[in-house]
Every structure is written in structure tokens, then in C-alpha cells.
Amino acid sequence: MKAALVNLLRLPAGADSLQDSDWNAIIPQARKTLLLGTLLAELEAAGLREHVPGEVWRHLYSGWAVHRKQRHALGYELRKLGAALAEAGERLVLLKGAAYFRADLPPATGRLISDIDILVRPGKLGEVESALARHGWSPGDIDAYNERYYRQWMHEIPPLGHSRRHSTLDVHHTILPPTSDAHIDAGALWEAAVEVAPGVWTLAPVDMVLHSAAHLFHEGEFGHGLRDLVDLDKLLRHFVAHDGEAFYAALAERAVAMGLQRPLFYALRYTRRVLGTPVPESFATSLMPESPSPVGRRTMDFLFYRAFTPDHASCRLPLTDAALFGLYVRSHYLRMPLGLLIPHLVRKAWMGIFPPADSSTGEDGDAQKAGG
Amino acid sequence: MSVWRLAGPVRFYDRGEGPVVCYAIDSGDTHLINPLASRLLGALASAAEATMAEPQLLATLSAGSPGEALSLSELQSLLSDLAAADLVLVA
Amino acid sequence: MSAAATVAALGAADLRRCLNRGGLRFQVGPYVYAVTSPLPVVARGLELLYAGHPLAPAESFVDFNIALRPAGPWQRLARRINFYLDDDAPFERIAASDAYAFLEWGMNWCLSVAMHEYLKLHAAVVARDGVAMVLPGLPGAGKSTLCAALALRGWQVLSDEHALIPPGTCQVVPVNRPVSLKNASIEVIRAFEPASVFGPVTRDTHKGRVAHLKSDLAPGSHDPTPIRVGVMLFPGYEPGAALSLTERSRAESFIFAAHHSFNFSVLGEAGFEAMAHYVDGVDCFDLRYSDLDEAVAALDTLVSGGFGA
Numbered sequence A: 001m002k003a004a005l006v007n008l009l010r011l012p013a014g015a016d017s018l019q020d021s022d023w024n025a026i027i028p029q030a031r032k033t034l035l036l037g038t039l040l041a042e043l044e045a046a047g048l049r050e051h052v053p054g055e056v057w058r059h060l061y062s063g064w065a066v067h068r069k070q071r072h073a074l075g076y077e078l079r080k081l082g083a084a085l086a087e088a089g090e091r092l093v094l095l096k097g098a099a100y101f102r103a104d105l106p107p108a109t110g111r112l113i114s115d116i117d118i119l120v121r122p123g124k125l126g127e128v129e130s131a132l133a134r135h136g137w138s139p140g141d142i143d144a145y146n147e148r149y150y151r152q153w154m155h156e157i158p159p160l161g162h163s164r165r166h167s168t169l170d171v172h173h174t175i176l177p178p179t180s181d182a183h184i185d186a187g188a189l190w191e192a193a194v195e196v197a198p199g200v201w202t203l204a205p206v207d208m209v210l211h212s213a214a215h216l217f218h219e220g221e222f223g224h225g226l227r228d229l230v231d232l233d234k235l236l237r238h239f240v241a242h243d244g245e246a247f248y249a250a251l252a253e254r255a256v257a258m259g260l261q262r263p264l265f266y267a268l269r270y271t272r273r274v275l276g277t278p279v280p281e282s283f284a285t286s287l288m289p290e291s292p293s294p295v296g297r298r299t300m301d302f303l304f305y306r307a308f309t310p311d312h313a314s315c316r317l318p319l320t321d322a323a324l325f326g327l328y329v330r331s332h333y334l335r336m337p338l339g340l341l342i343p344h345l346v347r348k349a350w351m352g353i354f355p356p357a358d359s360s361t362g363e364d365g366d367a368q369k370a371g372g
Numbered sequence B: 001m002s003v004w005r006l007a008g009p010v011r012f013y014d015r016g017e018g019p020v021v022c023y024a025i026d027s028g029d030t031h032l033i034n035p036l037a038s039r040l041l042g043a044l045a046s047a048a049e050a051t052m053a054e055p056q057l058l059a060t061l062s063a064g065s066p067g068e069a070l071s072l073s074e075l076q077s078l079l080s081d082l083a084a085a086d087l088v089l090v091a
Numbered sequence C: 001m002s003a004a005a006t007v008a009a010l011g012a013a014d015l016r017r018c019l020n021r022g023g024l025r026f027q028v029g030p031y032v033y034a035v036t037s038p039l040p041v042v043a044r045g046l047e048l049l050y051a052g053h054p055l056a057p058a059e060s061f062v063d064f065n066i067a068l069r070p071a072g073p074w075q076r077l078a079r080r081i082n083f084y085l086d087d088d089a090p091f092e093r094i095a096a097s098d099a100y101a102f103l104e105w106g107m108n109w110c111l112s113v114a115m116h117e118y119l120k121l122h123a124a125v126v127a128r129d130g131v132a133m134v135l136p137g138l139p140g141a142g143k144s145t146l147c148a149a150l151a152l153r154g155w156q157v158l159s160d161e162h163a164l165i166p167p168g169t170c171q172v173v174p175v176n177r178p179v180s181l182k183n184a185s186i187e188v189i190r191a192f193e194p195a196s197v198f199g200p201v202t203r204d205t206h207k208g209r210v211a212h213l214k215s216d217l218a219p220g221s222h223d224p225t226p227i228r229v230g231v232m233l234f235p236g237y238e239p240g241a242a243l244s245l246t247e248r249s250r251a252e253s254f255i256f257a258a259h260h261s262f263n264f265s266v267l268g269e270a271g272f273e274a275m276a277h278y279v280d281g282v283d284c285f286d287l288r289y290s291d292l293d294e295a296v297a298a299l300d301t302l303v304s305g306g307f308g309a
Helices: A004-010 A012-017 A020-032 A036-045 A054-087 A096-102 A122-134 A144-153 A186-191 A205-218 A225-243 A246-258 A261-275 A281-286 A294-308 A320-335 A338-353 A363-371 B035-045 B054-064 B072-084 C012-020 C040-049 C073-077 C096-113 C143-151 C184-192 C250-259 C264-280 C292-303
Strands: A092-095 A116-119 A160-162 A168-172 A194-197 A200-202 B003-006 B010-013 B020-024 B030-033 B051-053 B088-090 C024-028 C031-036 C064-069 C080-085 C119-128 C131-136 C156-159 C162-165 C179-182 C202-205 C208-213 C227-237 C244-247 C283-289
Touching (some): A004 A012, A004 A020, A004 A225, A020 A054, A054 A092, A054 A116, A092 A096, A096 A200, A096 A205, A116 A186, A205 A225, A205 A246, A205 A261, A225 A261, B010 B035, B010 C250, B020 B035, B020 C250, B051 B054, B054 B072, B072 B088, C012 C040, C040 C096, C064 C096, C096 C162, C096 C179, C096 C202, C119 C143, C143 C184, C156 C162
Antiparallel strands (some): A194 A200, C119 C131, C119 C156, C119 C162, C202 C208
């Protein structure tokens, strides 16, 4: 049984038979999964605006308005970022949402981003950090333990905030942490990058899809699971429309080279089942040797279906909290050697019970939250 | 001496009262500026090739207010303030 | 427009039944709020302060689905509750004794952070004789106290928190809810008008004591028709100050309003245009006052066109 939002994304024409009670499920689902703007764009493109009551439409519009502002602000932010990186002699290579925006790819339509992700060569990390600091970006308040976690075990410098503009920047030196199974060649990703606008680069199409798949299945936080699956669905449809079935062959080859067959297998399994992405049967079976046993697959289905269902009472599947926690443990296992895993989890749980005292509920903090 | 241009497109809310609202479209920043600053930005906005050198700016701004000559150092100080606010930059 | 049944028509038992299950659904201007809560103080407060609000039908689309309840059995024992919007708890837990203030604050928050079909200013809005007055203000400038006083002297209260301006107009949309007052202001207003109706007083919040004044006394308080704005007023309470009403430039008023807007920045250039259109249509003033009666009289005169430019 699919969430009402998922049904509507698959078949926008269904909007003309929805009741107020249906919208009472769909709007909160879309808000939680940051898909309000995306849904507005789908319904508008399908010519269905008149079928949506005005009181419902204004919620979709609210998401769209924030998207529009983010897209506009990103342009300005990238100019500043480009200038800082140029000082460090490094290209501006965008990942995820910011990449979709700047390259004008289908996932960008209506999408809400949370921060800007860039890829930097490992050898340049120090220079880049210094240049960014000179231009106003800093890690802010972060305790030494979390800082070490970010630097050593994750693939990120701690997120940087701009002191004046309040944008958030995640600087990556590879697309998965070095401790995981895969053998990502960050240099190869870099070499294959494409220039989508003067001085602005993104990963090559196959790498963008693989990154999206890898990010989805290795990350611990699934709050945006459905949105990320929607991204993947749109990327696949777009690149296949452009490059034909040859795209799948290139994708498979790159996945094997980087050891990312498992994430890719799951990616295609779930985009097809949840969103109906037309992945050819032959491609899925060619990756079969890498898939887990039927029992393993059923376990994964249990875990992942819950991650892709919006976390709202109207559609929450039973045992969701346990499933999400299971995924959090799993993603950390993929990142860290087991010996270090337990102390880290214990500390994170402690911090969950006694959150930092300065959690902001003032107007500025709420405005940031509202931005989505 | 430097040649200047606008950092990006701007819009003004000016009702002839003195202070003027200046909205920088790219950054979304909104400023309250004095009439002189407003005339300076307006001059840059309508300049040929969108740039003006300091002597040119000095002449244009002084012409607008006879009897109140603007000194070069005052102009440079104003330009420096506007640059800090990301409204102008050296071309 | 047919007269909708109001919350008062439900009766105490049905009101509590709705609050316990399914949610009490009522209209605030163009929006429908649904509130679910097992807490007696919430039932008392809503029964008293929202008696005049139109009910929304059980199956209607809900804009803000709110719940105020303990997160689980441990929290219930510890008398701590959470505010939920669409099943999400965006804030830290608070003491159950703070519940009513938290509810009203949370209802404000919903409208502050979501919805961008209007240019939204952080301001009180009142109206008299078909002309609205917007009062943007820093906390502590006395705008809520002044708003409460005006409500008790025949003015219509459109909101004590949000000025909702349809872009391209110089109008505001009514979203009447109780006026929130803190500490000494509560006594000031009780003294100003002994017949004033207050909801539950919440003590020991981080702001001190908070109480809410029923503010829909004027007929047509729940008529959703937008009202033209004539005046934007920046109030400043100063103990002992003589009353003074001085004009303020439009440009300065623009900037102040933009700084006190919830979404001027989000709306981008469209926000700039909407603000320009709005400010062009209003006369802007600073008000210094120490005596409420004097202030009310001055504003009565201002809006009826008695103020010489």
C-alpha cells in the first residue's frame, strides 16, 4: 500500500478525484518530505491546477516560493563560492541538489535544498578550507568529538556556515567514506566532471546517478528518503531519454569499477517499485550476481520501504521507528570499523537524551527551519 | 584611481523624501541609503558600458548639487562603504 | 455568505469530545486550524476565547493540524507536553502548566513560518470605519497593549501578530485571534476595561505571566473580507512621555517593515514590489505615549482623517 503522496506523484491525473480528506494526508506528507514544490510543479505541468482547491494550492505554493528563493540565492552563493575556490586554485564541483539546480536537471524543479555540497580533491582540502575561512565560512560551534568524527570517519569537513549569509556548505573529498566496502576513485570522479556553466562543474551523469544511489543507501538519516528517491527516478529518466539504453551499460560498468553494485541494485529496485521508473528487466538481472539472497532482500525491503514512506500517521508503516533505527546502525557499520562503532553510538544516544541547551525556537531559528 | 561598476542589478524605492531604499536583486539585500549614494548608484546604472572612473563620478555627482562640491576623498569613502555593502565593485 | 455555526454552538461536552478525538476545527480568517488535546486548560481556554470563531466542517481540509499532548507515558507522569504540527514536534518539551500560552504561541508560529501567498509583517492590525491600521513593532514597544485597548474601545482587531498583505494591494486579511499580554500589561488592561474577558493565565513562562484577551468584540470580526490599510503606525510606550504623533518617511517605514517581516526575504524581488505598493498606499507615523486613553483618542482622530498633515 503506497502513501497517497506517492500515488499522486506517479499519477498526477489522479488529482481530479481527490477529496479534502485525501489532501489532509497528502499535504503533510509532502511537507515532511520536502516535496511541496515538486508536487506543485508536477500538477501544474499536467494542467491540473483547477482541480486543486485554492486552500490546498496555497500550501504547495508555499513550498514553491521557498524553492524559488533558494534557487535564486544559490546563484549568488555560487559566485561567492567560486571566487573563494579560485583563490585556492580549485574548481567548483557541485554535488546533489545544488548540482541539479545549476545544471537545470529535472530533479531541480520545485526541489528544496538544505545546503550546498561540493567535491574537492583530497590534496587541496587544506587550501580550500583556508580560502573559505577567509571568505566568511566557518565550522561554528562543534565539539571536538564530533569534529573528529566528521573529519576522520565521514567524508566531510564539518558543515561550514557562512557568518553573514547563513548558508551551509558541506565540503566532501570523496562521495563515500574511506572505510566503506566500495573502492571509489575520487580522482576518476574529478576527471570525468562536466562543466555545466562557466566555472561550475558537476559529476558526469553516470557518477551523479551512482552518487545519488550510494548516498541514499549508505546514509543514516532517512528523513528525506522519498525526496532522494524522486531525485534518482528523475535523473534516470532524464539521462536515459538523452543517451538511450547505452546509459545503463555505462552505469553498470562504472558501478563495477567503483564497487557500487549493491547500492545501484537497491536504487533501481526501489525506484522501480515505489515510483515506477522504467528500468529494463535485463539490467536488473545483470546485476543479480551481486544481490543478497531472497531472505536478505526481504529484510532490505522491510527496512527500505519504511524509509521511503513519509513519516506521517496517515501512511506510516508498522514498526517504522525500529526500521529507521536499524538503518542508522547499518549505515554506521558501513562507515566505521566495528571496534569503534559501539562507543560512538552510545555517545550519540546520550546526546539525544540531553540535547544542547541552545536549541533555537526564536524567530530566526524558526525561519531557518521553515526554509526546509 | 579606480574604475567602478555596480555589483549587480538594483532597484530603488525613492519618494523624494531624502533616504532611499536600495534593493540588490542578486543578493536580496535591502539597504537604506542617502541621496548622494542613490545618485552614485543611479549614475553607475545608466553609465555607458556600465562603468565609471572616479573623476567621471566626481563630475557627475558635483554637477547635481552646485555649491556643494564633493571631494575625491569623500567620494572614495562613499565608494568604500558601498563596496563593503556589496553594491559596487572595482571593474 | 451563510452564517456558519460558531464554536460556542458546540457546547462544552462536544467541544471536549472534538479535542480528544478528531480535533476541534475552526476558522481563523482564510485558514482552518484543527486542535487536538487532552488537557483541561486547553479546553477551558478555547471554550472561552474562541466562542465566536466559525466552526469548520468535520471533513474539511485543515491548514494547520495541531496537537498539544504528552509524547508518551513518561512525559505524562512528568507533566511535560509537546506541540505537534502534522505529527512533528518542532520544539523542546515544556511543562504542562505552560500549555495554554504554548498553544497560542504555536498557532502564531504556524502562520509565521509557512504560507507565502501574502507578504507577512510582524505587526498588530486594527480597523475602524473600514480603514485598517498596521502596527509593526519590536516586542516591548507596547503594540499588544495598545491593540488590546483599541479592541476594548470599539476597534476591530484583525490580528495581534500578523499583517497579511495580498501582493499588489494595500489591504490586509483578517485573522482574528486573542491578543496576548504579558505581566503588568494584564493588570493595565483589566483596569482599563473591567469587563474584559481573559483566558487562562500562564505563569512562569520564560517571559513571565502570559494571558490572552478575547478580541472579537466588534461585529464582523470574523468576516474574512480584506480591509484597506490607511495608516502604518510605529508605537512606542514611554512612561511619563507626552503624547506625540509624528510623520515618518516612507523609505524609513519601508525598511522597518521589511526588517519586521516574516517573508520579505523569501519573496525576493516580488517582496520588494509588494512592499513598495503597500507603503505607497499608507501614511506612516511614530506614536510616543504613556497614557492609553490619550493614545486611543489620538488614533480615533487619526483614522477619521482628523490629523493635519
